[in-house]
Amino acid sequence: MIWSFALAAIGVAGLALAGSRKKIGWAIGVGAQALWITYAVATHQYGFIISAVAYAWVYGRNWLRWRRDELTGEEQSHIIEFRDDGWTIMHPLSCRPNLFSCPMNRAIRNVDGPPPGGVGRYRCSLAGDDRTLVVGDRA
Numbered sequence: 001m002i003w004s005f006a007l008a009a010i011g012v013a014g015l016a017l018a019g020s021r022k023k024i025g026w027a028i029g030v031g032a033q034a035l036w037i038t039y040a041v042a043t044h045q046y047g048f049i050i051s052a053v054a055y056a057w058v059y060g061r062n063w064l065r066w067r068r069d070e071l072t073g074e075e076q077s078h079i080i081e082f083r084d085d086g087w088t089i090m091h092p093l094s095c096r097p098n099l100f101s102c103p104m105n106r107a108i109r110n111v112d113g114p115p116p117g118g119v120g121r122y123r124c125s126l127a128g129d130d131r132t133l134v135v136g137d138r139a
């Protein structure tokens, strides 16, 4: 019983780290699945093995994708650069084929100026309505 709680806690910690853009979180997730498989065998609950393999597959894939994107230096987000005299939006490579129809181009017209943090580069995204630009962390 205590083991299943501990393993779930490790998995949740890994997901939380991944949510904070730490790719080690995915690695922890993969490691937690190895422990789940050990747990499944030790307690004869073999059904857990199937879910552990499925989770490990997804975590491992995310981990490798992030690593690849880091190695190629490819930015995944839109970046907006605020300057004193205006702004520039930079699209990720995945946007290139449809650059002119990218909804960010329209959304950015409604932006008044830099966020309270001042001029500089920020990651940005679209709100759920696909019209409102959301300025996020500094890039």
Ligand SMILES: [Zn+2]
Residues within 6 Å of the ligand: 078, 091, 092, 095, 099, 102, 103, 104
């Ligand atoms: Zn774009």
